[in-house]
Each structure stands twice: as C-alpha cells, then as structure tokens.
Amino acid sequence: MVDRHVESPTCGRKTALVTGSGIGGIGGSLATELNNAGYFVFCAVRRTSAIDNLLQPGMVAVELDVQSTESVMAAVKTVSEMTNGRLDVLVNNAGFATHRPALDLDVDGVVASMFDVNVLGVMRMVKAFSDLLISAKGCIVNIGSVAPIVPLVYSSAYNATKAALHAYGDSLHMELKPLGVDVLTIITGGVKSNIGKKMQMRS
Template identity: 45%
Template sequence: MPRVRKFALVTGCGQGGIGEALVKEYNRRGVHAIATLLPFEESEHLAEAGITWYRLDVTDENTVIELKREIQSLTGGFLDVLVNCAGICYTMTAIDTNVNSVKRMFDVNLFGPMRMVHHFHDIIIKASGTIVNIGSIGGIVPYMYGSSYNASKAALHHWSNTLRLEMSPLDVKVITVISGEVGTNILKNDTHRALPEGSYYSPLASEFKAHVQRVPSKTTDRFDYASNVVAQSLRASPKAWFWYGSATTIIRFFDTFAWRTFFDFVFYREFNLGKLRAANVTRLKQA
C-alpha cells in the first residue's frame, strides 16, 4: 500500500536561519516536516507553525542515535528527505587559525552530515529518498578570512559527490546545494572575533573588524532560497549540484571559464590587500 504522506528531516532549524525557512517550506507543501534544534535553542518559532521538532547536536553520536529512534517511531521506518543544514562559521586568516575552533566547525559542518547519513541511511533507502547537503560558494572560491569554513564546505561538496555515486544503485538521490549569500544570522556568533595580537594582518585590523560585524546587503531572502531548494529536493530527477543564492551565477561562470587565480585578483582588491603588502614592505625595510 503506497504511503500517503512524505517526511522530511532538516537539521539546524534555529530561529532566523536557513533550516527554519526550509522546514517551514516543506510544511507549506504538505510534507510532514521535522526540525532539529540545539539543546539551548528556543522552539516557539517552530511550535507556532505546528512543526514537529526534536533536540539534536550533530556532534553528539548519542543524540543522533536517539533521534533515529524517534523518527522511526514517528514515520513507521521511512524518511523521504534528509537535509543536512546545521552549520557554523569561523572567520580568521589562515595563518592565525585556532585549530581547536576549526575542529569544532568541521565536527558540525562535515562530520555532522556524515553521522546523520551513517545512522539514517537505512530508512532513507527504504523510502527511495533524497539527501540534501547544504554547501556554499565558499567551498568554490578563496573568500578572504574564510579558509577554514571554505575547507569544511569544499570537503562536504566532495564527500557529497561520492555519496551520490554510491547511493545511486540504492535508488537514493543526493543533492549538493551550492548556496550563495543568504540573509541569515549565521554570522552572529562570529561578530566578537578579532585578529590576534602581533598578527601579520594587524594593518588590516579595522577592515577585519568591519568584515566580521558586517550586515550583508546583497543577499537572497532565505524563504525564497528555501522555496527553490525544497522544490528541487522533491523532484524525481533533481540536479546533482544545485546553485542558488546571491552571486552564484557569476561565480559559477568564472569558476568554469576563467583561470584558476581569477578570484585572487578580485578578492585582493575587495579586501584591500595592497595595504597589507605596503605595510609588510615597510616592516622589512625597518628590520
């Protein structure tokens, strides 16, 4: 007997983020949407929308296993869509990176999706379902001060590529979403960050501060983004890589047709690296 309703699980659905927009869009389309929240996050924005939600920390194996039990009980052992959306950022120059902070970010951005797929794959296979991994243009271009975040997303892209191939004979679809800049609050936990004392980048300290405290202006509305991503995930034959959001068209074009260091030139000017070069020349002369 065919199942009447589909189930979609979205991780990382705190208020103001992409996850919240995605889970509300699935709900709007008649899919039984299931959201996850961190233990400390408020839930009113989901409860008011009538969305089923559970507590989850994708870095904690035990909470993933417990969520699996809850989902199996709720859905009868099927999961039509898994969206790995939970993510955090870390803004810092590559040479000033705190590796322990980066380990935490990779645990969320890369190992979190790996844990989710490891534990949920059987009920996704049973449903001939779809896995959606939320990537980023940061994993494509050398966006300044984002080397570690960019690396986490590039790793997710390539893991997702192989996952797509390996899941294809099991009738499971895998979509990698290459997201442009979307209007969310993902930067809220990074606004305090400053360059360490004595950094070679100290001449750009004020620019760095402005960067981490910026409010991006040319962003894609997160609900518009969610509408397009959800529509793609519900297709019988979705795109392997789905590019959507601010700047994705131009980045996709130049990544395909321009020389490899094209974006070095773009970001060198955008982030005022000439000022850093001049300061370094002066420092060397004084030494």
C-alpha cells in the same frame, strides 16, 4: 527527545528532517517551506525551546546535536517510531563559520569543532538515517556553499569544510544512486541569516 504536543504524521504523508532549523536561518526557512508543501517536518536543533515560535501544525521539534552519535541515534529512534521506519528527505543544514586570518586560526579548538559539525556531523546523520532513507527511496540534501569555488578571504577553514562536504556529497551520490536514494548539494551564495551572529559567538 521530542516535543510530542504536535500531531503525529498522517498515513501517506511525506516526511523531512532538517538539521540546524533554528529561527532566522536557512534551516528554519526550509523547514517552514517543506511544511507548506505538505511534508511533516522534524525540526532538529540543539535546544528545542529555541524554536517554539517556528513550529506549525505538521512540525515537531527534535533535540539533536550532530556532534554526538548518541544524540543522533536517539533522533533516529524518535523519527523511526513516528514514520514507521521511513524518511523521505534529510536536509543537512547544521553548521557554523569563523572569520579569521589563516595564520590566526585556533586549529585544535574552533577549526576542529567546525569540521566536526560541518563535515563529520553530516556523515553521522547520513550513516544513522540511511536505512530510513533507503526504505523511502528518499533524498539527502546537503547545504553547501560557493566558498570553495570563489574562496572567501579570512574564511579558509570554513571554505575547507565546504569543499570537503562537496567532495563527500559527490561520492555519496554515486554510492547511493543504486539504492534509490538521491543526493543533492546546494551551492549557496550570500544568504541573509543568523550565521554571522553565530560566527561572532564562536570566534
């Protein structure tokens, strides 16, 4: 579903989609900066009402749950209709963390869900939006972390999801390069955002 009260992209304007683009996080900040740089931005979130205060002209809220293939494909349809089947930038930012000792982890619950969002969710997005990205000779940006390089104590499961994302991104870069699509993995360190609050809610 898309909030259509915002203007449609103008002809020739580059487009970007940012997952997890809620207010107070990396995604919301990236969406705003991309818009300021001239991109028409699709702000993908699970609840569009949560980002009403983020939207500016040239930004549109798209309801999207990266854990649902059906939801992802609905977003592809929305974006394709508004961009004539092209997407210049896909930012895979949606994710969450849990802070627990390794021996206390809820492996079949929280950890499985975290891998589904942080890793499989990215794979769903890339597969679903690949045709649009290839058409635009676009770019995929995966938001990684320094965690697999300098492991965070009591965050073993989160570290593992980011290590998997980095490995996936490295291989994806080689596979999509001949198709004209670039793949970047951003290694983030400490970033002031709402992920800590979300981490407490999920734990």
